[in-house]
Amino acid sequence: MGRFFEKISFEQFKKDFKDDEVTYQQFSLPMRSTKHSAGYDFKAIYDFSIEPGEQKRIFTGVKAKMEEDEVLMLYVRSSMGIKHGIRMSNGVGIIDSDFYNNPTNEGHFSFTLYNASDKTYHVKRGEAFGQGIFQKFLTVNDEAEIQTERTYGFGSTNKEE
Numbered sequence: 001m002g003r004f005f006e007k008i009s010f011e012q013f014k015k016d017f018k019d020d021e022v023t024y025q026q027f028s029l030p031m032r033s034t035k036h037s038a039g040y041d042f043k044a045i046y047d048f049s050i051e052p053g054e055q056k057r058i059f060t061g062v063k064a065k066m067e068e069d070e071v072l073m074l075y076v077r078s079s080m081g082i083k084h085g086i087r088m089s090n091g092v093g094i095i096d097s098d099f100y101n102n103p104t105n106e107g108h109f110s111f112t113l114y115n116a117s118d119k120t121y122h123v124k125r126g127e128a129f130g131q132g133i134f135q136k137f138l139t140v141n142d143e144a145e146i147q148t149e150r151t152y153g154f155g156s157t158n159k160e161e
Helices: 010-016 021-026 078-084
Strands: 004-007 040-043 048-050 055-059 062-065 070-076 086-088 093-096 110-115 121-123 128-136
Touching: 010 021, 048 055, 048 110, 070 078, 070 086, 070 110, 078 086, 110 128
Parallel strands: none
Antiparallel strands: 004 062, 040 128, 048 121, 055 110, 070 093, 070 128, 086 110
């Protein structure tokens, strides 16, 4: 099976962004910048700004397929945090393998960024603003078999059925 990124459907794109097929066709999937980069760079689909003290959810237009024992971890680019005070609102984004193609949002994930500085931070369309790293994870040996399956999108692991 492996792992890969793919665009969400245009129908989902219209729900989360707007009815703009040209932009949908033109935006690129995440890529690594160098041969030994761990992170896949996510680039802005539209220009956006984050005001001082503001938290903003930035959709990617992307979903990720991966092995059952893998997770995609989302981070801001190092330079954004160090130079501009931009950070992930939740520290690190966690995209579980069963988030892919969930019935609520197709597995469309986002970065929620927070501006801890006193200056507005601007990102231009096509500029890298985040990175994703795939990792294997381990579970305990004596864990009881879990029967629960994901039936929702974002924030769904603690929802009541």
